[in-house]
Amino acid sequence: MEIIDYKSFAADCIEELKVLQSQFSEKFDVTHANWFYNQATGLLTFSSDNTELNFKYFEVGSFSPKSETWMWSWHNDYTLENVKETARQIKDFGARVNFAKLTEGYFPSDEFEAWEFAAIATKLTNGIGVYRPVNDDGLQIFLVLTEFIDNQLARRIKNKYxxxxxxxxxxxxxxxxxxxxxxxxxxxxxxxxxxxxxxxxxxxxxxxxxxxxxxxxxxxxxxxxxxxxxxxxxxxxxxxxxxxxxxxxxx
Ligand SMILES: [Zn+2]
Ligand SMILES: [Zn+2]
Known part of the structure; x- marks a missing residue:
C-alpha cells in the first residue's frame, strides 16, 4: 500500500491548485460573467454580453456553512451520475491510501478543508481549475473543470438535450x-x-x-x-x- 501523509499531500495539492487557478484566470476572464451549470450536459457556461465560455466539469462535493458539513458528490442523491462519476476516483484513491475523509460520504468540515478536497480532486483528475458557485441557500458547490469546450461543440452537446x-x-x-x-x-x-x-x-x-x-x-x-x-x-x-x-x- 502507498503510504502518504494526508496533511502534506493536501497542502501540495492546494499549492498546485493556486498555480492552476492563476493560469486559468490569465487565460479566461470569467470575473464578470454569469455562470450556469447543467448536470445533464455536464457543462459549466460563463456568459457575458456577447461571449460564452463552456467547460466540461464534474462535481467534487458541497460544503454547507450552515451545518458546517461536507458531502462528496457521489454521496449526494440529487447529483446526476453524469457529473459525479469522476469523483469516485478520489474515493478509490482514498481507500488505497487510507484517507478516511476521502471515503466517507458526509461529515463535519470547514471551508478550508473543502478547498483541500477540491484541490485533491483536481490533482487526481488532471483538472484545469476549480469553480465554486454558491446557491441560494448558501451551499458552496465545488466543481472541477476538466476541459475547455469550444462554442460549436457546446452547441452540439446542448442541442442533444x-x-x-x-x-x-x-x-x-x-x-x-x-x-x-x-x-x-x-x-x-x-x-x-x-x-x-x-x-x-x-x-x-x-x-x-x-x-x-x-x-x-x-x-x-x-x-x-x-x-x-x-x-x-x-x-x-x-x-x-x-x-x-x-x-x-x-x-
Ligand atoms: Zn408506431
Ligand atoms: Zn422525460
Whole structure:
C-alpha cells in the first residue's frame, strides 16, 4: 500500500491548485460573467454580453456553512451520475491510501478543508481549475473543470438535450406517435440501447411500435409513407426508457 501523509499531500495539492487557478484566470476572464451549470450536459457556461465560455466539469462535493458539513458528490442523491462519476476516483484513491475523509460520504468540515478536497480532486483528475458557485441557500458547490469546450461543440452537446416535465432535462430521444406510458404496443429499435449509454455523434435513441414495424417492412424501409405513419415524437431519454420498460420489461 502507498503510504502518504494526508496533511502534506493536501497542502501540495492546494499549492498546485493556486498555480492552476492563476493560469486559468490569465487565460479566461470569467470575473464578470454569469455562470450556469447543467448536470445533464455536464457543462459549466460563463456568459457575458456577447461571449460564452463552456467547460466540461464534474462535481467534487458541497460544503454547507450552515451545518458546517461536507458531502462528496457521489454521496449526494440529487447529483446526476453524469457529473459525479469522476469523483469516485478520489474515493478509490482514498481507500488505497487510507484517507478516511476521502471515503466517507458526509461529515463535519470547514471551508478550508473543502478547498483541500477540491484541490485533491483536481490533482487526481488532471483538472484545469476549480469553480465554486454558491446557491441560494448558501451551499458552496465545488466543481472541477476538466476541459475547455469550444462554442460549436457546446452547441452540439446542448442541442442533444430537451426539457421534460417529468425528468427536468434529458437527452433527446425519438419515438413513433403510438408509443406511450400505459399500453404495450411493441418496441423496435435500430440498435441495442440502455439508459445512460454513450451515444456517438450520429446515433440517436429511436424506437417504434409493432404497427410501425409492419409498415416499415411492407414499404421496404423508411419512405415517406412509412414516416407519415410513424409521425415521430421527441421525448427525453427518461421517458424513452420508461416506454421501453413498459413494453419489454427491461430498460
Ligand atoms: Zn408506431
Ligand atoms: Zn422525460
Amino acid at each position: 430537451i426539457q421534460c416535465g417529468t425528468h427536468a432535462y434529458g437527452r433527446i430521444a425519438f419515438v413513433c406517435q403510438h408509443l406511450n406510458f400505459t399500453t404495450k404496443v411493441g418496441f423496435e429499435e435500430s440498435f441495442e440501447t440502455f439508459e445512460g449509454m454513450e451515444l456517438s455523434d450520429d446515433d440517436d435513441f429511436q424506437a417504434w411500435c409493432d404497427d410501425c414495424e409492419a409498415v416499415r417492412v411492407a414499404e421496404d424501409g423508411w419512405n415517406d409513407k412509412a414516416m407519415e405513419f410513424v409521425k415521430i415524437k421527441v421525448v427525453c431519454e427518461g421517458c424513452y426508457f420508461k416506454m421501453k420498460e413498459l413494453n419489454l420489461g427491461t430498460k
